[in-house]
Amino acid sequence: MIQMFKAELLKLRRPRVALAGVASSLAFAAIATVTVFLSATDGSGPPPARGATIESLGQAGGATDAFVVGVSFIGILMLVLFIANVASEFSQGTFRTLLMRQPRRVGMLAGKMAALLLVAAGWLALTEIVTVVASTLIAPAQDVSTASWFGLDGLGEAASDYATALFGVTAWASLGMALAVFVRSIPLALGIGIVWSGPLEHLLADAWTTASQWFPGLLLEALAAGGTAEVSSTRALTLVALYVAGAAGAAALVFARRDITA
Amino acid sequence: MSPSRMTTQHVAAGMVCGMQTTTHPPAVALNGLTKRYGARAAVDNLSIEIPPGVVAGFVGPNGAGKTTTMAMLLGLVRATEGTGTVLGAPLEDPASYLGRVGALIEAPAFYPGLTGTQNLAVLATVGGHDVAQIPDLLELVGLTERADDRFRQYSFGMKQRLGIAGALLGDPRLLILDEPINGLDPAGVHEMRGLIGRLAGGGRTVLISSHLLTELEQVCDWLIVIDGGRLAFQGPAAELADRAGTRLVVAPEHPRDVDRLAALLVAAGHENQAVDGHLAIAVNGTEPRELAAAVNRTASAGGIVLAELHTAHISLEDRYLTMVNGEDR
Numbered sequence: 001m002i003q004m005f006k007a008e009l010l011k012l013r014r015p016r017v018a019l020a021g022v023a024s025s026l027a028f029a030a031i032a033t034v035t036v037f038l039s040a041t042d043g044s045g046p047p048p049a050r051g052a053t054i055e056s057l058g059q060a061g062g063a064t065d066a067f068v069v070g071v072s073f074i075g076i077l078m079l080v081l082f083i084a085n086v087a088s089e090f091s092q093g094t095f096r097t098l099l100m101r102q103p104r105r106v107g108m109l110a111g112k113m114a115a116l117l118l119v120a121a122g123w124l125a126l127t128e129i130v131t132v133v134a135s136t137l138i139a140p141a142q143d144v145s146t147a148s149w150f151g152l153d154g155l156g157e158a159a160s161d162y163a164t165a166l167f168g169v170t171a172w173a174s175l176g177m178a179l180a181v182f183v184r185s186i187p188l189a190l191g192i193g194i195v196w197s198g199p200l201e202h203l204l205a206d207a208w209t210t211a212s213q214w215f216p217g218l219l220l221e222a223l224a225a226g227g228t229a230e231v232s233s234t235r236a237l238t239l240v241a242l243y244v245a246g247a248a249g250a251a252a253l254v255f256a257r258r259d260i261t262a
Numbered sequence: 263m264s265p266s267r268m269t270t271q272h273v274a275a276g277m278v279c280g281m282q283t284t285t286h287p288p289a290v291a292l293n294g295l296t297k298r299y300g301a302r303a304a305v306d307n308l309s310i311e312i313p314p315g316v317v318a319g320f321v322g323p324n325g326a327g328k329t330t331t332m333a334m335l336l337g338l339v340r341a342t343e344g345t346g347t348v349l350g351a352p353l354e355d356p357a358s359y360l361g362r363v364g365a366l367i368e369a370p371a372f373y374p375g376l377t378g379t380q381n382l383a384v385l386a387t388v389g390g391h392d393v394a395q396i397p398d399l400l401e402l403v404g405l406t407e408r409a410d411d412r413f414r415q416y417s418f419g420m421k422q423r424l425g426i427a428g429a430l431l432g433d434p435r436l437l438i439l440d441e442p443i444n445g446l447d448p449a450g451v452h453e454m455r456g457l458i459g460r461l462a463g464g465g466r467t468v469l470i471s472s473h474l475l476t477e478l479e480q481v482c483d484w485l486i487v488i489d490g491g492r493l494a495f496q497g498p499a500a501e502l503a504d505r506a507g508t509r510l511v512v513a514p515e516h517p518r519d520v521d522r523l524a525a526l527l528v529a530a531g532h533e534n535q536a537v538d539g540h541l542a543i544a545v546n547g548t549e550p551r552e553l554a555a556a557v558n559r560t561a562s563a564g565g566i567v568l569a570e571l572h573t574a575h576i577s578l579e580d581r582y583l584t585m586v587n588g589e590d591r
Contacts, residue, residue, distance in 0.1 A: 007387040093371030101389035103356040260338040
């Protein structure tokens with residue numbers, strides 16, 4: 001597992017990858033911050049479904065509100081990235097090449113996931129920091145007070161937001177990895193993943209309201225929103241953790257037993 | 263040992279025939295190995311033994327089961343039945359021997375966006391090998407100047423050579439190469455043969471597969487022929503070559519006399535084989551002209567008129583084709 005972890009990091013620490021990561025982090029943080037602050041209402045109208053008010057932005061967690069809103073949209077992106085990364089190892093035949101050197105398959109999959117999640121964690125941390133900086137810069141122009149942002153409460157909120165975001169990314173990543181291992185084809189896995197977690201879950205939820213309490217994509221949305229009227233954050237967290245454990249276990253079992261013929 | 267030193271020693275040692283080192287356990291021993299996909303057996307009850315230190319050619323037509331067998335040796339494909347050992351370790355536990363095995367199976371598969379050096383570094387890290395050997399390996403396969411180019415920019419021959427460099431990480435005792443010559447142009451084939459020659463010897467066993475015997479007969483001292491997943495021949499290449507050579511081809515005027523002529527010739531001490539209405543008699547140390555006269559006399563004494571009586575050279579490739587076409591089981 002450690003050898004695969006190191007090998008995966010070798011692939012990811014190239015200047016191109018680092019540059020793309022930093023650039024996407026900066027762009028993502030800037031867009032999320034500007035969007036959240038410019039769309040913030042003064043509280044006189046109805047509360048926004050997603051986003052913030054000038055008042056909520058001035059509270060302890062206001063510095064990372066843009067980060068929270070932004071990362072709630074990246075679940076599908078993470079799903080796509082992890083599907084593409086893992087499925088391409090099958091389609092390119094590189095799993096075959098690697099397994100001829102290291103036959104412990106479960107360790108290989110775990111090492112690869114750990115390295116990818118480490119990079120994702122770094123990207124999230126950078127994005128949160130940049131979001132805080134951007135929020136600090138834009139706040140005066142929107143008459144948002146930053147006085148409560150940098151106290152202990154503010155740091156606690158930031159840490160909690162980061163942990164929730166990382167959990168969500170880990171969940172999407174695990175589902176993406178499992179789908180890639182089951183299907184082994186990038187287009188097919190992407191098709192299934194995007195269609196299911198995008199329109200299909202929502203359409204099914206329209207017809208069957210209880211779906212929001214059970215479907216993984218909807219549970220992750222509820223978790224990112226800090227819980228909803230239908231699903232508490234505790235229920236969402238618990239069920240998503242079960243989905244992640246189930247997906248990881250099934251993927252490990254399939255990967256360990258399947259013949260590598262490509 | 264650095265690859266460059268290793269190469270020098272191997273060249274000096276030349277192609278050491280494995281029969282001299284049979285006191286060691288076989289490099290590969292398979293007993294009744296079988297792989298079924300549904301009702302179809304890709305590999306069927308295959309039992310082979312490869313002595314250590316030989317360059318073993320693994321020959322058979324496309325779909326004969328060569329790649330599946332190699333994949334089972336490498337732990338990529340699980341055997342349905344059968345047992346075996348690789349470098350003395352059980353086949354069921356690839357982790358116990360794969361550190362001493364290098365392989366290139368099917369087309370070389372690397373990360374297209376990484377350079378040759380980066381790809382080998384990833385592979386070395388996964389296998390727990392020293393990355394310091396990478397420059398020497400790239401030099402050995404003639405890729406030093408293109409080491410920093412991306413894999414996707416390589417020609418097919420360069421990709422094959424990078425695959426071989428990857429297989430050599432960790433100085434393996436067993437090298438498994440699946441059709442390394444396939445798809446190469448004539449210059450590439452020549453280059454690859456030279457490279458394979460340099461890799462052999464020094465106690466290292468090399469197992470190379472091909473669907474063409476002519477590609478391997480120049481470099482192999484041990485041959486395994488399979489067809490339809492079954493073993494057709496295994497042994498020293500020289501043994502198969504002995505079965506080739508010049509033959510006397512005889513045909514009676516009337517095809518109905520073939521069986522009677524065959525019996526007459528056997529009675530006269532001329533073992534023969536029926537092939538497509540002809541009889542073939544091996545010319546083993548006999549003067550072909552004398553043998554032809556003797557055969558003619560035997561036929562004539564039996565009242566059979568010969569329509570054909572001539573010599574024909576049976577090449578190793580012809581011998582192999584006869585074998586895999588099912589006429590010589």
